[in-house]
Amino acid sequence: MHTDLCINRKCNDLTLLLGSECSLFCPVLPQAESFLLSKFGEQSHAVTSAIMEAARNDCPAIHEAGVDCYYAIPLEEKTPCNWFGIGQIRSVPLTIARTLISVAWEAMRREATNRELNEALHVAEKEIKYVRNTAGLLRDLNNKHSKRSTQGNYNSRQAIDAARKFLHAESVAAYIEADADIQKTTLTSTVSSASKLTIEDIGFLLKKVGKPAIGESLNLRNLRIRINKVRVKSLDVVPISESETLGYLVAVNAQLQPEYLHARTEILQDIGDFLIADGHTNAVMIESEQLALGILRSMSTAIEARDPYTHGHSERVAQVGVKIARRLGLPESSCQEIYLAGTLHDIGKIGIPDAVLLKPDRLTQEEYSVIQQHPEIGFKIIDGLGKLRFALPGILYHHERFDGKGYPHRLKGEEIPLMARILAVADAYDAMTRSRVYRTAMSREDTCRILREGRNIQWDAKAVDACLAWMSESDIRDEELPFDTLPASVIDSQTSATHQTYQPASI
Numbered sequence: 001m002h003t004d005l006c007i008n009r010k011c012n013d014l015t016l017l018l019g020s021e022c023s024l025f026c027p028v029l030p031q032a033e034s035f036l037l038s039k040f041g042e043q044s045h046a047v048t049s050a051i052m053e054a055a056r057n058d059c060p061a062i063h064e065a066g067v068d069c070y071y072a073i074p075l076e077e078k079t080p081c082n083w084f085g086i087g088q089i090r091s092v093p094l095t096i097a098r099t100l101i102s103v104a105w106e107a108m109r110r111e112a113t114n115r116e117l118n119e120a121l122h123v124a125e126k127e128i129k130y131v132r133n134t135a136g137l138l139r140d141l142n143n144k145h146s147k148r149s150t151q152g153n154y155n156s157r158q159a160i161d162a163a164r165k166f167l168h169a170e171s172v173a174a175y176i177e178a179d180a181d182i183q184k185t186t187l188t189s190t191v192s193s194a195s196k197l198t199i200e201d202i203g204f205l206l207k208k209v210g211k212p213a214i215g216e217s218l219n220l221r222n223l224r225i226r227i228n229k230v231r232v233k234s235l236d237v238v239p240i241s242e243s244e245t246l247g248y249l250v251a252v253n254a255q256l257q258p259e260y261l262h263a264r265t266e267i268l269q270d271i272g273d274f275l276i277a278d279g280h281t282n283a284v285m286i287e288s289e290q291l292a293l294g295i296l297r298s299m300s301t302a303i304e305a306r307d308p309y310t311h312g313h314s315e316r317v318a319q320v321g322v323k324i325a326r327r328l329g330l331p332e333s334s335c336q337e338i339y340l341a342g343t344l345h346d347i348g349k350i351g352i353p354d355a356v357l358l359k360p361d362r363l364t365q366e367e368y369s370v371i372q373q374h375p376e377i378g379f380k381i382i383d384g385l386g387k388l389r390f391a392l393p394g395i396l397y398h399h400e401r402f403d404g405k406g407y408p409h410r411l412k413g414e415e416i417p418l419m420a421r422i423l424a425v426a427d428a429y430d431a432m433t434r435s436r437v438y439r440t441a442m443s444r445e446d447t448c449r450i451l452r453e454g455r456n457i458q459w460d461a462k463a464v465d466a467c468l469a470w471m472s473e474s475d476i477r478d479e480e481l482p483f484d485t486l487p488a489s490v491i492d493s494q495t496s497a498t499h500q501t502y503q504p505a506s507i
């Protein structure tokens with residue numbers, strides 16, 4: 001006999017309310033008549049009459065037979081009603097039995113309504129909890145906006161990892177369509193950490209199950225797809241979209257319970273919206289960084305244009321700095337910072353008068369003091385540009401000496417930031433190997449000798465050794481120096497800076 005949970009519960013409620021057994025009964029079942037006979041014997045006709053009356057009027061009916069009363073109570077709120085609660089009330093006058101049944105029926109209905117409300121409340125509580133958690137998650141992700149890096153897809157990874165945790169999913173992935181306009185959003189395909197599925201697997205799954213349109217979602221259960229040893233049993237897919245679909249957010253084998261489905265799908269949609277917003281912000285940040293960098297490089301170019309003898313100096317210092325940094329085993333992110341700091345290291349010379357900067361004769365002490373201000377002028381220029389602050393140590397300290405006799409702060413040894421120690425060697429290398437108005441370029445041998453003699457006196461020995469190692473390994477010519485590892489997001493590789501420098505103090 002198949003009955004739903006709600007009807008069973010109503011029948012149980014009646015048993016409790018009436019204090020005697022209330023039986024479930026469906027008149028259209030084949031065994032209905034034999035059931036009545038076995039249960040009520042010769043009084044089954046009274047039960048049958050009660051059932052017929054209850055079915056006709058959609059309300060409880062009661063019939064008296066002998067000293068007992070027999071009742072039928074509809075358990076479904078629909079017409080025709082298929083299920084009834086039936087039973088016997090012993091040795092009670094009909095009027096009292098009628099009142100008892102009426103009260104029990106009302107109580108049963110109230111109980112059922114309360115139960116439905118409680119269940120709805122329970123679901124609402126869960127929904128609220130999920131919404132609150134999602135709001136917390138999004139707030140947390142948004143807070144990290146201000147601290148984030150535009151490198152890679154760190155924020156996307158954080159967001160989909162959080163979604164995986166919320167959904168108890170095996171994998172969550174952002175699958176970005178190959179032809180999506182990512183120029184404005186910087187969105188990239190990303191799979192959550194520790195996923196056994198690759199982004200190609202996610203693409204395969206999407207091709208197999210189809211892709212939802214904007215505003216829709218796919219919530220598929222009982223799947224039997226096997227891919228890369230992963231048995232895909234469920235998929236939840238929402239589009240990542242604004243005016244057009246850019247990709248899809250996919251949750252694989254999320255442990256969903258039916259009543260939570262709505263809130264959980266919303267989590268995916270919220271994460272998709274976050275990815276779009278985050279991508280836009282990244283794009284704007286990259287654009288503004290490129291703009292700021294472009295302006296600064298133009299300033300450097302303008303400085304170097306004042307003196308043809310130092311044409312391209314800053315760019316070469318930047319690239320030699322990277323060669324040294326790599327040989328010192330620094331991570332690529334540090335090499336990238338050294339490169340940018342190198343291109344900007346003499347930016348402060350914009351504040352030095354031509355009469356001093358371009359003076360072909362020997363500088364007076366007063367003029368030399370003026371030119372020594374350029375690291376601090378450069379510091380003030382770049383300090384106002386938050387995103388380029390990483391370059392400040394290189395700009396401010398590239399004229400410090402290892403023995404403490406440099407400027408502007410006479411720092412000594414490893415008090416001098418490594419970036420500046422590296423750029424000091426690169427600066428000296430370029431100054432020595434290029435012709436000046438007052439002398440021709442030094443030979444490689446002389447350059448090596450001077451660098452070697454200046455180990456731990458003017459320059460950090462480790463940086464000098466790394467420079468010497470690079471020089472010994474390379475047949476150094478300008479065309480071998482191009483920096484080819486910077487991401488396009490940070491630097492415009494087409495820009496060719498031309499810079500000017502003056503001869504380092506000790507050379």
Ligand SMILES: [Fe+2]
Pocket residue numbers: 345346374398399501
């Ligand atoms: Fe300088």
